[in-house]
Amino acid sequence: MIIAVAWRNIWRNRMRSLVIISAITLGIFAGVFSTSFMKGMSDQRIETAIKSEVSHIQIHRPEYRKQDKLKLYLPEAAEKLTKIRKLPHVQGVSNRIVINGMISSAGKGSGVKLNAIVPASEKEVTDIHEQIIDGTYFKDTPKRVKPLVLGQKLAEKLNVQLRSRIVINFTNAQGVPTSAGFRVTGIYKTANHNFDGMNVYARYQDLQQPSGLPQGGGHKIAIYLDENEALSQTKSKIQEMFPEAEVSDWKDLSPELTYLNEAMDQYMYVIIIIILLALCFGIINTMLMAVLERVKELGMLMAIGMTRIRVFFMIMTESVFLSLTGGFTGVIVGYLAVKLTAKTGFDLSMYAEGFQALGWSSHIYPDIDINTLLNITILVIITGILSSIYPSIKALKLNPAESIRTE
Amino acid sequence: MKVIEIKNLEKIYNSTSVPVHAVNGINLEFQEGEFAAIVGPSGSGKTTLLNILGGLDDPTHGQVIINNEDLSTLSSSDRIKFRLNNIGFVFQSYNLIPVMTAFENVEFIMQLQKWPKPKRHERTKQLLKAVGLEERMHNRPNKLSGGQQQRVAVARALASKPRFILADEPTANLDSKSTETLLDIMEKLNREENITFIFSTHDQRVVKKARRVITVEDGKVKSDEVPQ
Numbered sequence: 277m278i279i280a281v282a283w284r285n286i287w288r289n290r291m292r293s294l295v296i297i298s299a300i301t302l303g304i305f306a307g308v309f310s311t312s313f314m315k316g317m318s319d320q321r322i323e324t325a326i327k328s329e330v331s332h333i334q335i336h337r338p339e340y341r342k343q344d345k346l347k348l349y350l351p352e353a354a355e356k357l358t359k360i361r362k363l364p365h366v367q368g369v370s371n372r373i374v375i376n377g378m379i380s381s382a383g384k385g386s387g388v389k390l391n392a393i394v395p396a397s398e399k400e401v402t403d404i405h406e407q408i409i410d411g412t413y414f415k416d417t418p419k420r421v422k423p424l425v426l427g428q429k430l431a432e433k434l435n436v437q438l439r440s441r442i443v444i445n446f447t448n449a450q451g452v453p454t455s456a457g458f459r460v461t462g463i464y465k466t467a468n469h470n471f472d473g474m475n476v477y478a479r480y481q482d483l484q485q486p487s488g489l490p491q492g493g494g495h496k497i498a499i500y501l502d503e504n505e506a507l508s509q510t511k512s513k514i515q516e517m518f519p520e521a522e523v524s525d526w527k528d529l530s531p532e533l534t535y536l537n538e539a540m541d542q543y544m545y546v547i548i549i550i551i552l553l554a555l556c557f558g559i560i561n562t563m564l565m566a567v568l569e570r571v572k573e574l575g576m577l578m579a580i581g582m583t584r585i586r587v588f589f590m591i592m593t594e595s596v597f598l599s600l601t602g603g604f605t606g607v608i609v610g611y612l613a614v615k616l617t618a619k620t621g622f623d624l625s626m627y628a629e630g631f632q633a634l635g636w637s638s639h640i641y642p643d644i645d646i647n648t649l650l651n652i653t654i655l656v657i658i659t660g661i662l663s664s665i666y667p668s669i670k671a672l673k674l675n676p677a678e679s680i681r682t683e
Numbered sequence: 684m685k686v687i688e689i690k691n692l693e694k695i696y697n698s699t700s701v702p703v704h705a706v707n708g709i710n711l712e713f714q715e716g717e718f719a720a721i722v723g724p725s726g727s728g729k730t731t732l733l734n735i736l737g738g739l740d741d742p743t744h745g746q747v748i749i750n751n752e753d754l755s756t757l758s759s760s761d762r763i764k765f766r767l768n769n770i771g772f773v774f775q776s777y778n779l780i781p782v783m784t785a786f787e788n789v790e791f792i793m794q795l796q797k798w799p800k801p802k803r804h805e806r807t808k809q810l811l812k813a814v815g816l817e818e819r820m821h822n823r824p825n826k827l828s829g830g831q832q833q834r835v836a837v838a839r840a841l842a843s844k845p846r847f848i849l850a851d852e853p854t855a856n857l858d859s860k861s862t863e864t865l866l867d868i869m870e871k872l873n874r875e876e877n878i879t880f881i882f883s884t885h886d887q888r889v890v891k892k893a894r895r896v897i898t899v900e901d902g903k904v905k906s907d908e909v910p911q
Contacts, residue, residue, distance in 0.1 A: 277787075277794045284782035576778040579739055581767025581795050581843070583760060677739035680774055680851075681730075 282593035300602025308610025354492035365506035368400020377446030392483035424458035427472025449488035559663035575679020599660030692745035707902035720893035771840030830861025847879035
């Protein structure tokens with residue numbers, strides 16, 4: 277009965293309750309939506325990094341990641357590929373030779389990371405082939421041409437276009453200065469400007485001999501999984517298969533992404549808590565008015581035998597109902613708004629330069645998970661309970677004899 | 684059988700610069716089945732006396748003993764439970780819960796006493812029938828007249844099967860007809876079911892019906908008589 281009475285009590289002053297419920301709804305909606313917006317950004321950044329840059333898992337020689345030297349290659353990388361491909365959840369595996377060198381066009385030069393790849397395998401682990409904006413991804417190349425695919429940022433920097441000649445100078449695995457000539461056959465553009473300005477792709481077959489690596493050798497085996505949830509399990513299996521190699525997942529390779537993800541989570545909750553704190557004062561004010569308007573009635577209830585704990589529970593329930601009604605509506609409206617915009621996303625291309633400089637996509641697809649919504653709902657209930665404490669104490673301090681005679 | 688015993692009751696308010704003796708050495712006894720009116724001018728101390736009798740206020744000195752239980756020895760929470768199970772209240776301005784129907788207002792007190800639902804419903808219907816409101820039991824207070832609301836309040840006061848009912852100026856806001864109806868109902872309940880009623884009033888219509896009239900002045904009992 278107390279619960280039913282509490283529910284009816286919040287509708288005594290319909291307008292006042294609707295005002296605070298609307299404020300809570302708007303606040304929670306804003307919180308849910310901004311949270312999902314940030315989560316979308318963060319998830320997309322991670323997805324971009326996995327798809328275009330690091331893949332889920334990489335295998336190297338143990339010293340390679342620290343020293344980044346050409347001679348630190350995996351001698352039987354190609355054989356490892358075959359074994360890894362048989363593991364569950366493995367969607368694609370690619371072996372790469374990675375060379376740091378100087379790239380030069382007719383008039384300009386720049387430092388680059390030259391990735392020698394097998395295009396068919398590389399397509400399974402990165403989506404660079406889908407990001408081609410000019411030319412092709414190692415397709416229909418004349419026999420005598422050594423094709424090179426580079427990022428738009430680098431192409432602009434070197435002032436080159438399709439069919440331009442390019443020379444890359446580097447020191448091979450035996451320490452011999454070497455150069456290799458290529459022709460630009462494809463230009464790609466990812467969401468990360470820095471990546472585009474640094475990474476170029478050539479065919480494995482064109483660079484294996486100049487790099488001084490044996491056939492089948494490589495510096496990096498990139499592995500793409502069908503789901504991120506299988507990450508640690510697959511990583512452990514691969515590590516067991518090749519104990520001599522260093523097996524790293526994207527979290528090890530790009531720790532900043534893990535921090536980003538965690539920071540975004542915490543930031544989301546900070547925003548929600550600030551919103552709820554602001555709403556808390558509104559709820560306290562509403563409940564205080566409700567208590568002060570009902571002094572006589574509360575006095576009567578205590579006079580006829582309603583215990584103070586029941587009075588406290590009734591006021592608290594009213595406050596929680598008020599918060600939950602607004603909070604729940606806000607969560608639902610926020611969730612629906614996220615679902616409605618999740619497919620189309622938000623095109624912020626007017627800020628694309630800034631976003632891409634940081635490696636972010638300028639097209640944001642909001643996303644939210646059920647756990648976050650549950651946590652927000654729990655926080656709303658806690659806010660309701662906390663907001664009820666002061667008005668309830670005020671009610672408990674009423675003297676029944678005096679309250680009954682209040683006009 | 685003695686229901687209430689008041690011994691050397693005093694209540695002094697020190698909230699003003701001069702202490703006020705609202706109740707000044709009252710000794711009274713009430714027997715089961717009494718229909719008594721406490722009368723006196725405004726400020727005479729009758730409401731204070733009623734508040735102390737109902738355990739809503741503490742005396743400065745003296746004792747209120749109800750069914751051999753000294754109210755002053757009870758803790759605050761025990762006193763609330765004591766009120767719930769022993770005392771029925773009827774207030775001047777009805778004080779019904781506006782978001783509940785007449786039925787729910789009466790039933791509510793039995794819910795506080797944790798009665799089973801079928802028994803609650805049966806008794807609520809009986810009580811509302813006894814006060815002539817069985818047709819209006821699903822109306823909220825704002826759909827009832829003042830007299831009807833006060834009858835619901837009487838039914839609510841009776842719901843918990845109290846030892847006695849304290850009614851603080853129950854007819855002050857009622858017209859003559861409603862007052863007549865209400866007094867008839869209370870008198871009938873008193874006569875037929877031996878329920879003890881103690882009123883504080885200065886309404887002569889109530890005084891005329893009372894079988895014992897206690898006049899209070901300056902916090903003291905000026906007279907305690909049984910009208911002929």
